[in-house]
Amino acid sequence: MASRESLFIGIDVSKQTLDVAFGADPHAPLETIPSTDEGVQLLVTRLQRLQPTLIVLEATGGLERMVFAQLLQAGVPTARVQPRRVRALAHAEGRQAKTDRLDARLLARFAERVRPPHHQATDEQRASLRDLLVRREQVIQMRTAEINRLTAAAPNLRPGIQKHIDWLDQEIRALEQERDNEAERTDEVRRKRELRESVPGIGAITARNLLLRLPELGTINRKEAAAVVGVAPYANQSGAQHKPRHSSGGRRDVRSVLYMATLAATRRRLVRRAFDQRLCQAGKPRKVAIVAAMRKLLTILGAILRQQKPWDPAVHTSAP
Template structure:
């Protein structure tokens, strides 16, 4: 059994190989390996692993989710039969603190990541399906288009209100706005077409749309931002991933204010918050839940966060059960069971 710690950079990979002779013990092998983060470098890394007697299912590769630069090497090693784990960089940071690690270099980081894998046994990563990857890319591109459109609208407003506005500059700005509007229509069409061509995507979007406050685009966003969370068994895990889990502050006689962690996927958290804004205005169970909280003296934002977490839990249940949202459903009493 081997554990490979991989420190991923934009242009280079630093690897550290550990052998696990028995549970709870590990032995560093050699001095590590540095290769370029390219297809050629990935092949060199595989050749080095084989030369060291590692590789295949008996080798667990642990790396941080460094932007997008980990994806290609993860796929290469996965296709070579290795067991891949992609972990949050915060986990490695706090693990380093627990070992009183002081120095920081790429080689030290690779060694630290390998030791983390040998001690903590992180969850296995599986590559997402191709249609989800494509849908995620399209939705991220849509977010960029919307953001740029907002920027250009602000620029146009500012230029139009100058004492002596330039018609030429305004023309350039309007041309950019027209291009962005055209691209927004195109990306919306692409997203809808992709959902319609995939039976599984269409089924999951239909399930999520049955929940009040969640529309087609939001449903697609929820699917792509949670595409690697299918193995989770509890909605609390989803809430933690979205940064919507509560963080209590209490020590001795001191009790501070509880707030959400905000450690997690900001896109997912924002999506559920916006869904909560919509659902809070409705005359149904979700709207009544929000109004009940505010009537009890809860601040509006606190009530919205609570509603966002409730919507997340309902979305998790709907996808796990494969059944549309039923407002009349009541969880069976433990006494009745």
């Protein structure tokens, strides 16, 4: 087993079991533990004693939440990563086979080689609020679908559809009330939400979405933030070919929220220089100007969170 100073652990989570690789070495011990309350608690206690450098597990649609939350509460350095990042490492190594035990070893190697930043206990406190936001979006989508059906439905079906729409309206209001209560539960969440809402064009829903979907904003620099969201322009050059720079990748859900906030901000002339003068007047396409405005707004939000000071037009309108 690796020394305590350099112990990297991978945990592959399934409904029934936890496959744990105690080290990044191919011959490191590997165990299968029941995915029960008792099994998780025993594992967490054991990992506390081992004091690993980092534990990595995948985001598997919520199956990992119980062990992830307990590891964070126990103060064990733990990172939850997207499966595609881990599979990219497997492809780079030329490994095609996939089993739970192999995945645990792969996660341990990912921890050693990539060393993603570990989360804080407050990250799991945001999880319930994030779930409420996601559920609200799902119910709104159902309501929209029912409204569309209502216009084309036969007369005898319309009362039932309308009844369902009324129920969905009530459910949305209940979720929003629960969301508001959860958002005010901790001083940290409340303070970060207030800082975001101080920016013209950023409303309560946008502020909460950015808080939950981009929690690292304020701790990373503007270039890193732009790359995470997917609004950073990348060069596209090969030999003598020089194609236009373009943005790709990133978090689509964050980008959608930021896009709507940027449109509101540009109407208030918050990002006018990036949107209007510097790019539109230079003949750049409107889409390029909008993405530039999104980067500017992201930079302003990051500066506000780092400084822990609300929006000040004398300071933040000059942000690069």
